[in-house]
Every structure is written in structure tokens, then in C-alpha cells.
Amino acid sequence: MSGGALLELVGISKSFGANQVLADVHFTVGHGEFLTLLGPSGCGKTTSLRIIAGFEEPDQGRVLLRGDDVTILPPYRRDVHTVFQHYALFPHYNVFDNVAFGLRLRRLPPDEIRGRVTEALSLVRLSGFESRRTTELSGGQMQRIALARALVGRPALLLLDEPLGALDLKLRRGMQLELKAIQRRLKIAFVYVTHDQDEAMAMSDRIVVFQHGRVEQIGTPEEIYRRPKTSFVADFMGSANILSGRLTQVREGCVRVRLEDEVDVEFPYAEPLPVAEGEELCVAIRPERISVRYESELALVGDCVQIPARLTDTVYLGDETQLFISPFPKSGKTLLAASMDVRHQAERQKDAPIWADIRWQDILLLEPPGRA
Numbered sequence: 001m002s003g004g005a006l007l008e009l010v011g012i013s014k015s016f017g018a019n020q021v022l023a024d025v026h027f028t029v030g031h032g033e034f035l036t037l038l039g040p041s042g043c044g045k046t047t048s049l050r051i052i053a054g055f056e057e058p059d060q061g062r063v064l065l066r067g068d069d070v071t072i073l074p075p076y077r078r079d080v081h082t083v084f085q086h087y088a089l090f091p092h093y094n095v096f097d098n099v100a101f102g103l104r105l106r107r108l109p110p111d112e113i114r115g116r117v118t119e120a121l122s123l124v125r126l127s128g129f130e131s132r133r134t135t136e137l138s139g140g141q142m143q144r145i146a147l148a149r150a151l152v153g154r155p156a157l158l159l160l161d162e163p164l165g166a167l168d169l170k171l172r173r174g175m176q177l178e179l180k181a182i183q184r185r186l187k188i189a190f191v192y193v194t195h196d197q198d199e200a201m202a203m204s205d206r207i208v209v210f211q212h213g214r215v216e217q218i219g220t221p222e223e224i225y226r227r228p229k230t231s232f233v234a235d236f237m238g239s240a241n242i243l244s245g246r247l248t249q250v251r252e253g254c255v256r257v258r259l260e261d262e263v264d265v266e267f268p269y270a271e272p273l274p275v276a277e278g279e280e281l282c283v284a285i286r287p288e289r290i291s292v293r294y295e296s297e298l299a300l301v302g303d304c305v306q307i308p309a310r311l312t313d314t315v316y317l318g319d320e321t322q323l324f325i326s327p328f329p330k331s332g333k334t335l336l337a338a339s340m341d342v343r344h345q346a347e348r349q350k351d352a353p354i355w356a357d358i359r360w361q362d363i364l365l366l367e368p369p370g371r372a
């Protein structure tokens with residue numbers, strides 16, 4: 001059942017009083033895998049991590065580590081280490097003693113401790129900092145020390161709870177690449193918590209998207225971005241225009257969908273359908289996948305639907321231009337298109353009649369919200 005996974009969560013549920021925080025959570029982590037738990041604040045990421053680490057017991061479900069049930073084992077009996085957002089370094093110790101702390105508790109020989117600490121510090125590029133006091137370090141350096149302290153014990157699994165959350169954006173981007181490189185080199189499995197989609201996309205082998213204590217979708221960054229299963233995932237990963245519609249016809253690999261204002265679109269669709277013919281669904285289209293064409297211009301590609309609309313507003317953002325378009329005047333629903341094409345900066349024809357061209361492959365058909 002665990003299929004050789006390093007870690008498996010089986011049907012984990014947890015409530016605090018009347019507040020259900022996790023509901024039937026399942027996922028696995030492979031050996032050496034970088035798995036990210038992603039979701040908005042309060043969705044249960046930290047609680048999941050605390051259950052894996054053993055700081056919290058689930059109400060239901062089991063935690064399996066290499067196939068062994070560790071659900072009720074205390075943290076120190078699990079081959080797991082946690083790195084928190086707040087570094088939890090000892091301020092009165094120097095760097096060496098901070099990193100060596102766990103090894104001394106385990107009473108390893110001093111030579112081995114010295115060797116391992118030196119190796120861990122070199123890994124986080126802080127060789128030579130051994131006798132510095134932690135109060136003399138920058139935020140990025142402190143987080144690297146916290147990481148060295150976690151790696152020095154060579155756990156099979158490292159849990160990281162928003163470890164870069166306290167760093168400014170530029171430093172964070174650099175640390176993301178470093179962390180990922182270290183994880184690859186050591187082949188330690190990471191369960192990494194973040195609420196930052198870009199961070200999750202940049203670092204993970206797979207992502208578990210959470211909402212309200214439930215797993216919405218598990219997949220590689222590309223799968224989650226290209227084939228989101230729900231409108232929540234579509235909008236949370238990147239952004240998306242979400243329309244409600246009805247699947248009015250399914251014939252020989254082609255679908256017809258009725259959108260707002262009774263606008264019908266018909267196109268080939270190769271993916272599994274989320275609902276049956278006749279039912280309501282959601283249609284998600286990413287802003288960068290809508291190309292705006294002025295009425296007089298010819299369509300460049302054939303494999304797309306062409307929806308007539310008006311351009312209601314443009315916002316120039318430097319590297320891209322946002323175009324607000326109105327294809328559904330009766331319902332008033334507008335779509336956002338994002339374009340890097342410079343001609344949109346020049347023309348800015350307010351209220352111009354346009355075509356919104358959307359390639360068939362970029363139309364995502366999803367379950368309506370609240371059906372899962």
C-alpha cells in the first residue's frame with residue numbers, strides 16, 4: 001500500500017474544539033522527494049507538519065514512516081527534523097555549538113561532531129563562521145545555520161515550515177535556489193510548507209494544494225498549473241478568469257459550452273470531462289492565454305475560439321499590459337487578458353471592438369465549486 005514511499009499520511013483528520021482543521025488528508029512522500037504543502041493561511045499546513053513531526057496527534061488516520069506506523073511516537077523517536085520560520089537558535093551559543101547541539105545530545109565522539117559540523121557549515125556556505133555569535137548574523141545567515149543544524153543529524157526527512165518567510169524577497173529567491181540545490185545533493189526528502197505559489201513552483205518535485213484542511217490537488221508544478229482540477233487551484237496557481245457555464249453538447253471529442261449571455265463556444269477537448277452533458281461547470285482561462293486582436297486584424301492561428309468583445313480598459317505594467325475586455329455586455333462579466341505585445345501599449349483604443357482569441361488547449365473545464 002505504501003509502495004515504498006518514505007512517508008505516507010493515511011486519512012488524517014484533526015479538529016481543535018469545533019474547528020475542523022484537517023479532513024481526510026492523504027499524501028505520500030518518496031525517498032529524496034521535494035514535496036510542498038501549499039495553500040492560504042489557516043488551511044492546515046503547519047498542523048499537518050506538526051502531525052508528521054509528532055508534536056500533534058491526529059484524531060483519525062495514520063502516519064507511516066518507511067511503512068511503520070509512527071502516529072503516536074514522540075518526535076525524538078522519528079527520523080525527522082523540523083526547521084521553523086523563526087530560527088530557534090540559541091543566542092548565547094556560537095555557531096559551532098548551535099550546529100553541534102543535537103549531535104552532543106546523542107553523545108557522538110568529538111571528532112565526528114567536528115567533522116559533521118564542518119561539513120554542514122560548508123554545505124550552507126558558512127565555513128569559517130564557527131566561533132561567531134548568532135546575534136552577529138544576518139537573517140539569511142541565521143536561516144542557513146538553522147538548516148545546517150537540521151542537516152547535521154542526517155535525517156531521512158526534513159520538515160520546513162515557511163523557512164524563508166522572514167527574509168526579504170530578493171534574498172528569498174536566492175535562498176530558494178540554494179535550498180533546492182542542497183536538497184538535490186543530499187537526497188534528503190523535504191516536506192516544505194509555503195503559502196507562496198511562485199516558491200512552490202520553483203522548488204518542488206510535487207505540490208499538495210490545500211484549502212480549508214482538504215487536499216484539492218496533488219501533482220507536479222506543471223500538472224497543477226496546466227491542468228488544475230478545481231477553480232480554486234486554477235486561480236491560486238497563477239491567476240485565472242473563472243466563468244460559469246453549461247456543457248451543452250459532447251460529440252466525438254468536441255464539446256459545446258454555453259457561457260454567460262448565452263454565448264456558445266465549440267471546440268475539441270481531449271481531457272477527461274469534469275461533468276456530464278447538460279450539467280453546469282466552470283471554465284477557467286488564464287489571462288496570458290487570451291490574445292486580443294483588433295477587429296481589422298486577421299486571426300493568426302486556426303485552433304482557437306474567437307469571442308467578440310470590447311476593450312474596456314488597458315493598464316500598462318512595464319513588462320506586460322493588462323487588457324480588460326467585455327465579451328458579455330448583458331451579464332457585465334469582464335475578462336482580464338495579459339499581453340507582452342507592445343502594440344497594445346500604443347493603441348489603447350478605449351471601447352474598441354476586438355476579438356478574444358483563445359486556443360482550444362488553453363480552455364480548462366472544471367467542476368463547479370462546492371461539488372467535490
Ligand SMILES: Nc1ncnc2c1ncn2[C@@H]1O[C@H](COP(=O)(O)OP(=O)(O)O)[C@@H](O)[C@H]1O
Nearest residue numbers: 016019021039040041042043044045046047048
Ligand atoms: N493548537 C491549536 N489550538 C487551536 N486551534 C489551532 C491550533 N493550531 C492551529 N489551530 C487552528 O487551525 C487552523 C489551521 O492552522 P495552521 O495549521 O497553522 O494553518 P497554516 O499553517 O496553513 O496557516 C487555524 O484556524 C488555526 O487557528
Ligand SMILES: [Mg+2]
Nearest residue numbers: 042045046047
Ligand atoms: Mg503555518
